[in-house]
Amino acid sequence: MLAPSARLGSVRGVSTAPVVVSLPTEAWARALGPVDGAEVVVWNGTGPTPDPAPQLVVPDYVATPDLSTLPTGTRVVQLLTIGFDGVPEQLPEGVLLCNAVGVHEPSTAELAVGLAILALRGLDEDVRSMASGQWKPSRRTSLADRRVLVVGWGGVGRAVAARLAPFECEVTAVGTRSRVQDGVQVHAVGELPELLPTHDVVVLACPLNDSTRGLAGPRFLAALPDGALLVNVARGPVVDTAALVAELRTGRLHAALDVTDPEPLPADHELWSLPGVVVTPHVGGNSTAFRPRMVRLLKEQIELLRTGREPVNVVAR
Numbered sequence: 001m002l003a004p005s006a007r008l009g010s011v012r013g014v015s016t017a018p019v020v021v022s023l024p025t026e027a028w029a030r031a032l033g034p035v036d037g038a039e040v041v042v043w044n045g046t047g048p049t050p051d052p053a054p055q056l057v058v059p060d061y062v063a064t065p066d067l068s069t070l071p072t073g074t075r076v077v078q079l080l081t082i083g084f085d086g087v088p089e090q091l092p093e094g095v096l097l098c099n100a101v102g103v104h105e106p107s108t109a110e111l112a113v114g115l116a117i118l119a120l121r122g123l124d125e126d127v128r129s130m131a132s133g134q135w136k137p138s139r140r141t142s143l144a145d146r147r148v149l150v151v152g153w154g155g156v157g158r159a160v161a162a163r164l165a166p167f168e169c170e171v172t173a174v175g176t177r178s179r180v181q182d183g184v185q186v187h188a189v190g191e192l193p194e195l196l197p198t199h200d201v202v203v204l205a206c207p208l209n210d211s212t213r214g215l216a217g218p219r220f221l222a223a224l225p226d227g228a229l230l231v232n233v234a235r236g237p238v239v240d241t242a243a244l245v246a247e248l249r250t251g252r253l254h255a256a257l258d259v260t261d262p263e264p265l266p267a268d269h270e271l272w273s274l275p276g277v278v279v280t281p282h283v284g285g286n287s288t289a290f291r292p293r294m295v296r297l298l299k300e301q302i303e304l305l306r307t308g309r310e311p312v313n314v315v316a317r
Helices: 026-032 105-121 123-131 155-167 189-198 218-222 241-250 290-306
Strands: 019-023 038-042 076-078 096-098 147-151 170-175 179-181 184-188 201-204 229-232 254-257 277-279 314-316
Touching (some): 019 026, 076 290, 105 155, 105 254, 170 179, 241 254
Parallel strands (some): 019 038, 076 096
């Protein structure tokens, strides 16, 4: 349990002074609005430190600043993202890091399903044909009856599976370890060599860490059947880009990527022009569903800190 900040008076664990919260933009400050027990300042992590210094720091969504020199008195860093790779190593001792679990899952899951439908049904080709007024009907692959392997059985993976259910496809779950969770058989990641050859679509929804970096490498991709589709809504480095490009050049596999390595994808990168590839610019969680859910989480965190309790979604100490 977090003790109230030393600079704050308290009665029965409830602070008598506001929790100072820094938000990265004026737009976020307007979205949060007035909150009982909070003093909101706009600070993007650069420039002079606000006075009073923030105890709850919310970095920007797009570019997380250097967090190694946070103001003295910072207790919590609240990310606007689920992913937090590379951030814990920056934090000064004693600062908690929280991610945005519960915020991005609906948006990211619907994009994963949308990318699968778009790629399987060839909708990207139809959109390109519109520019020249071409009418090019053909028989396309349906998501119905596909065998879909969801790699990563956290919030995003489970949300993807829930949205796939009405499409009459067969979903197989893969996590870090074998288990039965909520009635679902979750296979261990070590079973991938046996699972990959029997699935038509693979959705990557796992976090990026030492064990998942380069997970979809040469052997992973070679194990997929001809015509398989790889959907990545995890992190770009989960996929070995060179290995994926080599497979895509042959036309054997297809890919729908919301994240890439490198990112942003350079304008002259081969992934833009290879056949059978759809690329979106890392927009999985960035939808109209994002801000209201994030505001609810921020209000919850403020109340927890104000009352001397530990925040939710702690991923590093």
